[in-house]
Amino acid sequence: MKKVSVLIVDDSAFMRRILSDILKKDHRIEVVGTARNGKDCLEKIHTLNPDVITLDIEMPVMDGLEALSIIMENHPRPVVMVSSLTKEGAESTVKAVSLGAVDFIQKPSGSISLDMKTVEQDVVRKVLVAGEANVNVHKGKPVGEKVSVPDGVRNQGNLVAIGTSTGGPRALQQVLTTLPGNLPAPIVIVQHMPEGFTKSLSERLNRLSEITIKEGEHMEELQNGIAYIAPGGSHMQVIQGEGGLFIHLDKTAPINGHRPSVNRLLQSLSHLNNVSITSVIMTGMGADGLEGLIELKHRMVQTYSIAESKESCVVYGMPKAVVKSGLADKVLELEQISQSIVQSLHIRRR
Template identity: 70%
Template sequence: MKKVNVLIVDDSAFMRRILTDILNKDYRIEVVGTARNGKDCLQKMEMLKPDVITLDVEMPIMDGLEALDHIMKKNPKPVVMVSSLTKEGAESTVKAMSLGAVDFIQKPSGSISLDMETVDSHIIKKVLVASDANVVTCEQPLLHKKVPLPDDYQLKGNLVAIGTSTGGPRALQQVLTSLPGDLPAPIAVVQHMPKGFTKSLADRLDKLCSIQVKEAEHLEKLINGTAYIAPGGYHMHVRQKQNELVIELDESDPVHGHRPSVNRLFSSLSQLKGISTTSVVMTGMGADGAEGLFELKQRAGGTHSIAEAETSCVVYGMPKAIVKSGLADEVRELRDISRSIIESLQIKRG
């Protein structure tokens, strides 16, 4: 079996050493080289031709974002960012996702984390997933073209729910920036991300979108034209209270390793009365969302479900589970999902 060749890029010699030791522990991976900064990375990737690059965000001479931009424009490869949990680090990581990075590794305790080995299985898993990721789609620029609301349709009350994971920040940017500001529905979003990063994701998307985008808060009411992103570390549910839809957050046990969980969100929607729902499952590893969508399909009125097509997914795991289970009403490429969402909110006049 061919090993996954990895290039590690970090300005800290200690971090280069510990990441090398962690990755080389797995028989499926071989670290073929290290680099001290983005400029060094660009030179070495031409010689070493790695399958995956781990790229530190904050480095001298050329930082991770600048290096990532060069990589994605000239020679796209799966890149996993390595980030510290600071406000600046989270913002840079979210931007890196929009530039085409497949995923990110969170340093558990700052820029030089002496305890990286506590997350070694997590690091190995992310690198292996990245090695199979579809990065060809990342060569294409994101389309920020708005899909207008047609004049010949009457809009009905609705709720949109979106679940996504690996590759999700970029996919969300594509979909949410294409929706009109007067969208006649709220949007509940579960993106697999740890605490601290979902707020940066919501803030970045809010600046780019016509709709409002925010990190969800416990007991806040849902309003049309607003997307609510579940905070990292919390499950998000939508409940009915006195003819209003309200968000509830909790820190109960992860579901199949996920908190927030798409299954939990979709399951909560199955309890709503008189609300039409549109459910969307996009790029991501695993099968989160399939069990919850099955529950949602069983309720009176069901749901209109949209799965992202394999050709545009960074990782075709979550949508594949929906399609193989026969739960998808539509399978759409990423660029067409916003239009499908709008069409699902409409009924023809007469």
């Protein structure tokens, strides 16, 4: 089995050593080199040709975001960002994953921290997943055109639910920014992300979209044309109340390592009455969402399931599980999903 070769880029010698020590413990990974900044990284890509790059964001000479843009344009390959937990760090990280970074690793307590050892398993897992990622799927593809809602289509009990993980922020940007502001349904979204990052993600997507995009709040009523992203670190469910649908947040135990969990969201939708669900499962490792979709399809006739196709997935895991189960009503490339969402609301008018 070929090892995943990794180039570690960080201006801190301490962090370079910590990351190297963590990754070298796994026999599936080979650290082929380190670099001190973005400029040094670009020079070493030519000589070392790594499969994966871990890239710090804040560095002198050339920072991580500038280096990432050049890498994705000229030397596309999986990049895992190394981020601080500050608000500015979260915003830069969200921008990085929107630019094409596959995922990110958190620095628990700043740029120089022994706490990094507490996230060893996470670091190894994300590097290995990145080694299998297809970062060329979006290269050269134009952003999809805006979708319009056919005349006369109103919300008659429609709800859209989206689940995604690795590669998801960029996929969400493609889908959400092409939806019309007058979308006759609310959208609930689970994107696997830790606490502190989903707010930056929702704010960035909101600036780029006609629909309103925000972090979901506990007992907030769902409204048409608004997308609600589950806050990192909390499960999000939808419950039926007096006159409408409401968000319920909780911090119960992670499900299969995920909190928020796509399964938990979809399972909650299976208990709603007189609601037509459009379920969308996009890029991500694993199978989160499959169990929830099985329950949703079993309990509710009005469930329309869309899965992203392998051709456009950064990581073809979550959608693959749905497709293999036979529960996907449509298997579509990313650029076609927003149109299909709108069509699903139109087709199922009652």
